[in-house]
Amino acid sequence: MSSKSINIFIFLLFLLRLASSDRTSDCSNRWIYIRPLPSRFNFDLLSNCSAYPLFDDFCSYLPNHGLGPKTHNHSLSWYRTDPILLEQFFHRRILEYPCLTQDPTLANAIYLPYYTALDALKYLYGPEVNSSNQHGLELYNFLRKDVPHIWDRHAGHDHFLVISRPAWDFSQPFTNDPPVWGTSFLELAEFYNVTSLIPEGRAWGWQEQAVPYPTSYHPSNSVVLGSWLKRVRNSRRNSLMLFAGGGGVAATPNIRRSIRNECEGYFSKVCEIVDCSNGICEHDPIKYIKPMLQANFCLQPPGDTPTRRSTFDGILAGCIPVFFEEQSAKSQYDWHLPQHIYDEFSVFIPKEDVVFKGLKIVDVLMSMPKYKVRRMREKVIELMPRIIYRRHDSTLPMKNIKDAVDIAIEGTLHRIQSRLKSVSVQ
Incomplete structure (x- = not known):
């Protein structure tokens, strides 16, 4: 046109x-x-x-x-x-x-x-x-x-x-x-x-x-959105945590390298990596949405800049975000994700504790009571409509x-x- x-x-x-x-x-x-x-x-x-x-x-x-x-x-x-x-x-x-x-x-x-x-x-x-x-x-x-x-x-x-x-x-x-x-x-x-x-x-x-x-999700009406919310809520979460992204292969210590090193020491049921290097996931949501639907926590480390699209992909899948610095989300999206409720839907682990002090991410996440994880996921699902861009010209x-x-x-x-x-x- x-x-x-x-x-x-x-x-x-x-x-x-x-x-x-x-x-x-x-x-x-x-x-x-x-x-x-x-x-x-x-x-x-x-x-x-x-x-x-x-x-x-x-x-x-x-x-x-x-x-x-x-x-x-x-x-x-x-x-x-x-x-x-x-x-x-x-x-x-x-x-x-x-x-x-x-x-x-x-x-x-x-x-x-x-x-x-x-x-x-x-x-x-x-x-x-x-x-x-x-x-x-x-x-x-x-x-x-x-x-x-x-x-x-x-x-x-x-x-x-x-x-x-x-x-x-x-x-x-x-x-x-x-x-x-x-x-x-x-x-x-x-x-x-x-x-x-x-x-x-x-x-x-x-x-x-x-x-x-x-x-990549743009529902055209409330019925379609309701159907997705139901699928997210009923999805079986078989793995503890997931990282979808690239990087972490350089010799210099950084949070992505620490995540990869830690995940490689566990079975996929504990930690799964979806390799999205070179932008291969950007236009193909099936590569990461399905694994996110099966994970309890989605790791959201900073990269070249503090924020990342994957944060919102994870929320869309009902996967509880784990942040490693406040600029990744808390100090950014206060209109859509109010700052005072971050503890209700996300986990914060300082990247310095992981990279330089030997703190294991899996230990932090596994120590969380199941009732708290369920409550956090419900909050993620509640917030989900706020972070999606619905399709224009909705039929309903x-x-x-x-x-x-x-x-x-x-x-x-x-x-x-x-x-x-x-x-x-x-």
Whole structure:
């Protein structure tokens, strides 16, 4: 589908949603205006899906508005989802939001449908690698010149966007000469007031709020979701713990190496490893979901960055997460996984105790009473709907069930409201 056809489809869907929003009972303090952007900032970037061989070709994962192709023809909810397309399917989902307005002066928040991570590819892997400090300036210039009062009203404090790669990829200091890895998008003073919804934020990032990595599961209605919840609850957990991932083979001591060394000393009933090296699991959920359904605990060590998609895959399978540093989740996803309940659904083992003090992970987990493990799993299952991204255009409403997009929008509105209040009193 061409970018022009996509734009026509989006416009028609937008009008339909506006008509339905007129019947919404209460949209006070919830109005969102979708800022129209030229297609070069979003849909045109999808047509470059094979332009950066060093990154990989993601063309085959564009179907279903970025959810990807179904894992098999008769699948009701499983897709081969590529995380970098979170920007695309979040955009599609927000078009269904019931409180959209065409008047930006009435909006409580302004959504920028800018595919930030896709636009970054030309700086990370393409010909503009030496100009990575320019990432985002073209968008800023457009916002200031095209209907400038929308931006000027609150200097961007009421704007938000979605970024589908970790913040570290957009945090290159301007002082780096020559440039190293990443762009400087999040370092731009021009966008400092804009809320960025991102899979992994920095501990000190003013503008970032972490949202869950997308899994491959996107239920279309509450019946499908209920069926999956039942399967997860009734699944037989034959192994104590599982690690799905790569790494841990280097000689340097680290938590992944410690996990592999420990697991190799036990039978599979105690510890199982699903080798996902070189991204072989990323688009094939059957490789890891079935083993996760059979494990009590899923080990979630940090890698190149603290967080990982596997955390949410494990929760989706009802597998109790085991974290080794707080930045892996607790200090990140407080909208979707509130900090005060982490002890109710997860286990924390400091990585230093494992790597340098000889603490055995299996000893910690086996010492936990069975009743506590059952209670933790029930909490994981209770939280599961909060971390999934349901399919767009659901045939049956999810009723009172809030998914990752619903919670992200709700959190963003509260965040912007708080920001505007603090700015107004200064």
